[in-house]
Amino acid sequence: MSTTEHDHSTTTRLSLNLDGTDRTADVDPRSLLVEALRDDFGVTAPKIGCATGDCGACTSRVDGQITKTCLRLAVSAEGSQIVTTQGLAEDGELDVVQQAFWDEQAFQCGFCLSGMIFAASELLAENPDPSEQDIRWAISGNLCRCTGYEAIVAAVRTAAARQREIPQRG
């Protein structure tokens, strides 16, 4: 019960474009980016499964690059444009990868979805017709404890096929 001391660990002002909106919050400069997103900006789509860069649950797209946000300090993202799975849907419409993950039952508990969905999106941006092996390698930076990966691979394949069929949006 402290009365004399005050812990004013100085906070730092952090400005981001988060899921399409300019946002500002005061963050503890020691915070990981995932902690700031979740605790200070209230965007909880990125999860903390390990905080050591091994599971991918914290993945978001930072300035176009998929990023394990537990591996970056929040302050290093000043001015960045960050997209989480919450911001992937356009006008409430799921993107092709999200839709395929739903249709193919590519998740159970869903805790791994941020990592899996972003890894799949990045793969499809580079390779519209990935092989099974390509898909497995692309998502292998992420862990899933529930699905055995089989349905995730199927969903990425479905997303790829659908993406090849439909002309790109915008």
Next chain:
Amino acid sequence: MSHGTAPRVSEARPLAGSSVRRHDGDAYVSGRIGYTDDLSLPGTAHVVLVRSDVPHARITVDVRDASTRPGVLTVATGRSLAGEYGPIPNAMDPVPTGGQPLEIHVLPVDKVVYVGQPVAAVVAESLAQALAAAADVKVHYEPLPHVMDPEAALAADAPLLYESWGSNVMLSGTVGSGDVEAAAARSAGVIHGTLRTGRGAPAPLEPRAYCADWDARTRRLTWYGTTQAPHPLRHTIAEFLGLRERDVRVVAPPVGGSFGFKNFGHPEEYLVCVLAVALARPVQWTEDRASTLRYGARDSRLAYTASYDDDGRVTSVACDMVANHGAASATGAFGMAFAGSLAMPSGYQVPDFRCDYRVVVTNKGPWSPLRPFGKEAGVLLMETVMDAVARRTGLDPLEVRRRNWVKADQFPYVTTTGLELDSGDYEGLLDKALTVLDYAAFREEQARARGQGRYLGLGVGFEVLPEGADIPGALIGASDISTVRMSPSGDVTVLTGVTSPGNGNDTAIMQIVADRLGVAMDSVSIVQGDTDICPFGFGNVSSRGILTGGGSAALAADDVAAKLRQVAASMLHVDDAERLVLRDGFVSVDGDLEQALPIAVVAHALYTVGYIVAPDVEPTLESTRTFRMRNIRHHADDDGKIMPFSTFSNGIYLSVVEVDIDTGVVDILRHVMVHDCGVMINPRFVTGQFTGGVVNGIGAALTEEVLHDPDGRQLSTGFKTFLLPRASDVPAFEIQHQVTPSPFTPLGTKGAGEGGVACTMASLLNAVNDALSPLGASITELPAVPHRVLAAIGGGQR
């Protein structure tokens, strides 16, 4: 009678057996599902636990400095709480079966028994403040000798974790019947062997998180957290705090994977309650990965003697199981040793069988329940014995299994451990697997490969999983309650006591209800995991969500359907309500859509003009029903055996591996899976359970092992040191289903939540040994990590 041209409803229930998508999948894929740690109640205080650095010591904890740190609200220790609070309730108690009493406190009062055990809880305004203050908690350790190995813990002079027990054995017992020694003496041959499993861990991707909120005005506690079992947990929290159950509300938000770990009985579940009551504000604790990995499983040694005759029939098996439980826990995890023993001798006819098991405590972290709840021990044992008999007799391993299996016409079949197997067609499983994998062609390929210095192996794993448990004296039951209600607009709500750890049982229960009421999926919603709203239930445990949750929802939906028929009969002027069919959103006479009413119209009519359209019908479109498995038996038979399991799903796997004999790396080339869990409500969800189980099994067989150093420190504290398989480590699976309905469940379903783990462990073990056989080498310990494989090769012919 309808006419050929008249529009008719669909012939069959459209949703049964169909792989509809998760009802709330869009919220999942767009990151809008709120797990426990995503909640933030205003004014939440944060908990950081100070943990023991040593494996075994008497402790005194000095919290004076920490208490004065900025933002600190309180620092609790075992001593500071002991006056007010006793031990936490046990999910299962070993005492009635002759075991030792467990006294697990929210924080240890005077001694620690494993590295990483929480010794103090620092609560502060912010997590950062709690973390900073935790560094100032001073723990004085008076070290005691520690013991990590269960066989060493059995020695007469071993240090005792719990002195009052007089030994380190928490529980021991024997299952089986007959006279194994006599049977072995009259048999053609006898095999001795030992199998070991390394320490695994449930390791769901979401760590545990608990938040308790005490409302001092209403004197009511609300608990949010990662739990599979809201109602049992409410019962134990109320008991622990001395509250009435009605004054405790347990809410279980969506869970990020459980696998048994998030059943109930963890000290922190109760710790947050104590702290919330003390501070009269919400108190939250979220663990880190290292904490999650402190809870383990398996870590067992099975020494066996099996006898056989020249025709390959196994005549007896005797097994001595020593299970390393680590520290004691209140989660009921010790039951895994008992379940593993009962799961023997699997689906084989072994006339004389005995397993002696001992659950031993050591200075590792506690066991946690972990799917398939110990049954992998039974599967590994029997599949090892079958292969050993094949080697001795020169018979093919598949043939040995065929000769020993319970035959399809022998069900229900009582095993020598007293379980009454419900139904099955084990040979059918194998036949199906062989349509996928050309066995003779593989053997040729294997021979060719050996000529080129490549070591391929094929292994069989067969499992029978006792599931749907009802444990006498414990809040683990083979029954559940569901309510189904229809609103005036025809909207259907299902309230059920079963919860979903993410497996989709909520969607499957909605399918069952929608079919029975003849409405579309989107007319149905479901509520799970809130003790203020849902009827009592046992949550998700022992693979019984669809059996009992689905079964009770089906009964309740049938009641509502009957009511709708009665009302519609009156509205359509039909004498026999039985002629009315509920399907495709209509109540129709014999399925004729020209004599039909929308279901929503019938519902609305009952609520609004019931006195006119159906004056004799009780105006309620709601029913609450219980479904209980009827093949459970708790009265002991003449042999003293009970029947605590209600379904027995089964499967056979064929694994093909290549072992690199220079590196010891095992590569899985093919994994053929054939499963039988009876009728599948949603085949895709069921398949997902199995593929998930398979990868758990691959991890347990090849990579996952929690290691400790000689000083008792846990070396595996994260995903770099506890290696879960990744997508690139596993092949595409070749999956088949066989459907042999359970005669004891209304829908013909069996459990599906534990499948795949055990028979994958067995098929991989056997495949590796098949690959190594030309070298005269074999492994007897899982996981088959490279150093173990190389050691085996080194000990073989080379």
